[in-house]
Amino acid sequence: MTLPVALSGSDVIGQAKTGTGKTLGFGIPLLQRIVVAADVEAGRAPAGTVAGRTPQALVVVPTRELCVQVTNDLQAAGKLRNVRVLAVYGGRAYEPQIDTLKKGVDVVVGTPGRLLDLVGQGHVNLSEVKMLVLDEADEMLDLGFLPDVEKIVERLPARRQTMLFSATMPGQIITLARRYMSRPTHIRASEPDDLGATVKSxxxxxxxxxxxxxxxxxxxxxxxxxxxxxxxxxxxxxxxxxxxxxxxxxxxxxxxxxxxxxxxxxxxxxxxxxxxxxxxxxxxxxxxxxxxxxxxxxxxxxxxxxxxxxxxxxxxxxxxxxxxxxxxxxxxxxxxxxxxxxxxxxxxxxxxxxxxxxxxxxxxxxxxxxxxxxxxxxxxxxxxxxxxxEDVEDLGETGKNSRGASGRKGGAGGRSRSGPAASGPSTAGPAAADAESGEPSRRRAPGSRRRRRVNGAEAGEAVATAVAPSVAAGAAGAPVAAFVEPTAVVVPAPADGGADADGDGERAPRRRRRRTRRRPEGAEAGAVATDEG
Missing domain, CATH: 3.40.50.300 (P-loop containing nucleotide triphosphate hydrolases)
Incomplete structure (x- = not known):
């Protein structure tokens, strides 16, 4: 039913159940319109009609597997006429496809993504395309594929034949398809006694x-x-x-x-x-x-x-x-x-x-x-x-499994956060030293958070580690009035939920990264509280 209409050059919307031979429904008219060098030599076509390296027909399919299958079918059907058919799809290296395009092809079968890439790079010239075929049209013209299809159609000549084939084609898809076609003929193939959507066999x-x-x-x-x-x-x-x-x-x-x-x-x-x-x-x-x-x-x-x-x-x-x-x-x-x-x-x-x-x-x-x-x-x-x-063919892939190879490892990046880079003002120097020497065995794992709670026992250890450097500072001539009663500074901290901000013990390292500018104020407040104590 499709062949007479398609061979006449009219636009066709072909709808039939899956497995009924839609590929040859557009493949035979497509190969018939292709002009090869043998046609000119035999007088079946006038001289100068061979496009040379420029494709004369374009077939767009939604999946890579279907692209390979359609290419093989067209190559088998056009073998006697030496029709050059090239499959263009992702997952393969660009170079072999580009080299074949430079040598010249008659038919390009491709998926939208790779096809648009090669067109944008100037390797595919669509100015001489005489026939456009959208196989599995309901998928190609779906909302997800519509922008790619529009970009492809915009690069095609206005005078061309467009054919759409699919097993299912809702009314909305037909409406979208008519935008790219000129008075198309809608052909629906089915047996008279087979009214169902599935095949009887x-x-x-x-x-x-x-x-x-x-x-x-x-x-x-x-x-x-x-x-x-x-x-x-x-x-x-x-x-x-x-x-x-x-x-x-x-x-x-x-x-x-x-x-x-x-x-x-x-x-x-x-x-x-x-x-x-x-x-x-x-x-x-x-x-x-x-x-x-x-x-x-x-x-x-x-x-x-x-x-x-x-x-x-x-x-x-x-x-x-x-x-x-x-x-x-x-x-x-x-x-x-x-x-x-x-x-x-x-x-x-x-x-x-x-x-x-x-x-x-x-x-x-x-x-x-x-x-x-x-x-x-x-x-x-x-x-x-x-x-x-079965042997694995070397396709020169860009690396399907390379995604995520770099990973999200904490490694050095995670450790640099808790290392010496997090230094505060000079007044927090003793506190920073205490933070490193107080718990050497508790090294933060990569990706973990630094913030943690301090219980009463840990607060007691913090007092012991904080008093020693203070006494040493007093022996060196520094004022020791702020350390007369250190318990007055630290003991209230666990009682009020750790709200004290005097910069001693474990509290300073916890706030060092986010609230560095407030630490001198906290230290002064702690000194005042000590004097009052």
């Missing part, structure tokens, strides 16, 4: 499961009869990492894909999954958009999706291109309200999920699981090579 099962029993339940699901590749989706990165590690300890060949991993590790996991070295891929929603892997028979929503769109994209990883598949959703008790909204929006018929545990008989019956399986995969069934068998 996907068998859906929804269970109410307890969080502590989910790992055991997952171990049973992964041992179902006829099970091929499995994709497990989680809402959080930590859950995905923990689940992948737990399944590996149970004997399953599993790998994780989430945002905390570097791009090299993410691509390694996807390659191992495509090549069959691992058969369980645990991922966050970063892998739910457009990823097409042949042989996925089961999709498990380990955690309830956020909304109906996420649910559709998750279960759309199976049952693609007419194949059959199974989608299992595990709903926690606290996620029942969220699931109720998803079920109502999609009219799934699972308003009240069945309470299910790893030993529930209906679980084994629904998913065709042998009743003899346990929580650990038998050694005889561990035939996959594993993630370690």
């Amino acid at each position: 996907v068998q859906q099962r929804v269970y109410r499961a307890h969080g502590l029993d989910k790992p055991e339940l997952m171990a049973r699901v992964l041992q179902a009869n006829g099970r091929g590749l499995v994709m497990v989706f989680c809402r959080t990165k930590r859950t995905a990492a923990d689940l992948a590690q737990g399944l590996a300890e149970r004997g399953f060949a599993s790998a994780a894909v989430h945002g905390d991993l570097g791009q090299g590790a993410r691509e390694q996991a996807l390659r191992a999954f495509r090549n069959g070295k691992v058969d369980v891929l645990v991922a966050t929603d970063v892998a739910a958009r457009g990823i097409d892997v042949e042989g996925v028979t089961h999709v498990v929503n380990y955690q309830c999706p956020d909304d109906e769109k996420t649910y559709l994209h998750r279960i759309g990883r199976t049952g693609r291109a007419g194949a059959s598949g199974t989608a299992v959703t595990l709903v926690d008790w606290e996620d029942i309200p969220r699931w109720s909204l998803i079920n109502k929006a999609l009219d799934l018929g699972f308003a009240d999920p069945v309470e299910t545990y790893s030993t529930s008989p209906h679980l084994f019956t629904d998913l065709d699981i042998p009743t003899t399986v346990g929580s650990v995969l038998p050694r005889a069934d561990r035939t996959r090579a594993g993630l370690g068998a």
Whole structure:
């Protein structure tokens, strides 16, 4: 349905269920409009129409994984015509991408962030782009991506063809899309007898499961009869990492894909999954958009999706291109309200999920699981090579894990606060010396606060340490009238909560850093109080 309209040069809004071949829906018209040197030599295009190093088409996608997949599909489709396709996305070094751009490309497939960086640096010239494609348009035109999309569109020629493709496209997104398009044709592909939002070939099962029993339940699901590749989706990165590690300890060949991993590790996991070295891929929603892997028979929503769109994209990883598949959703008790909204929006018929545990008989019956399986995969069934068998490609990454390498260590910085740098006026010299010699074993730990309370016993020790230097000062000829009755100075301090400010004992170091200017006044007040005593 899309090809005749797209080949005519009209703007198109294409909407279809996931797994129905939207990539080739824009890929074939895109490759058809690309002019290569062979077309000029064969007389199919006039001389001088080849743009050379300047891209003729631009495809913008929301995720790195989808960028790699679309690039591979376009390269395979345009191989006979020698169409040059380049993937531009973050996580890789700039230099290889810049070198390829200098040599010349025909199609650029990229994510908004890296694409805008290269455009701003002058490495990507968009003045000759004849076709713009926004894949997964509802995500690209969402409020978070809209500023980047607008910056990209502003750099494109006014005379161009724009195509938007996505599985879900609300009315508000369509309104925003029309701002960038000229009289677009909205094409919605669906079967006459298929009025639901999901694909009929996907068998859906929804269970109410307890969080502590989910790992055991997952171990049973992964041992179902006829099970091929499995994709497990989680809402959080930590859950995905923990689940992948737990399944590996149970004997399953599993790998994780989430945002905390570097791009090299993410691509390694996807390659191992495509090549069959691992058969369980645990991922966050970063892998739910457009990823097409042949042989996925089961999709498990380990955690309830956020909304109906996420649910559709998750279960759309199976049952693609007419194949059959199974989608299992595990709903926690606290996620029942969220699931109720998803079920109502999609009219799934699972308003009240069945309470299910790893030993529930209906679980084994629904998913065709042998009743003899346990929580650990038998050694005889561990035939996959594993993630370690897949090489990690050197992408020249800028360092995903380098964030936080400097840390927030107290170290010397913390100690310098309590060291000699905190010196006060000359009148506080003896007090500063007493503060260092009074409690040598109580050294402040990095990051801890200096302020502390003084009890009665500590006050007594402070008196003893304060009197000795005073007597020594008197022997040297200094006035000793202020130290005739030292108990009159210190004893009232614990009684009134430590409000005395005469600068003796432990009180001076505590106030030295914040109230340095008031200390001489406090010392004078202490001297007056001593005279009066």
